[in-house]
Amino acid sequence: MALVGEHDAYSAGRLEGELAVLLDEGRRIVVDLRDADFIDSSTLGALLSARRVAQQAGLGFTLVLPPRDYTQVSHLLDLTGLRSAFAIYDSLDDALEGARRGKCEGGSVRSAA
DSSP states (O other), X not given: OBOOEEEOHHHHHHHHHHHHHHHHTTOOEEEEOTTEEEEOXXXXXXXXHXXXXXXXXXXXXXXXXXXXXXXXXXXXXXXXXXXXXXXXXXXXXXXXXHHHTTOOOXXXXXXXX
């Protein structure tokens, strides 16, 4: 799943619903945040909630957020201290592999190993 542009309270409910459907189907989730310009606390809450459900179900939940571009999303994760709550990968391929391995938390990860 890719988040593009701005995401706030208005779109958080839809995101939460879509993530819930995927998790109910037993799917591992990768959220690509490379093109997200802004997320607010409701969007972050939806991601945290889905990550918790994925972890409890033994499913992977990873984020793609390259460190070379320090974005508002990166700033929010650092400001809230929640970076370590997510398994964050530099590339989509590494995030997919991390999700396959059941990763859900642990901060920035350089490889899927």
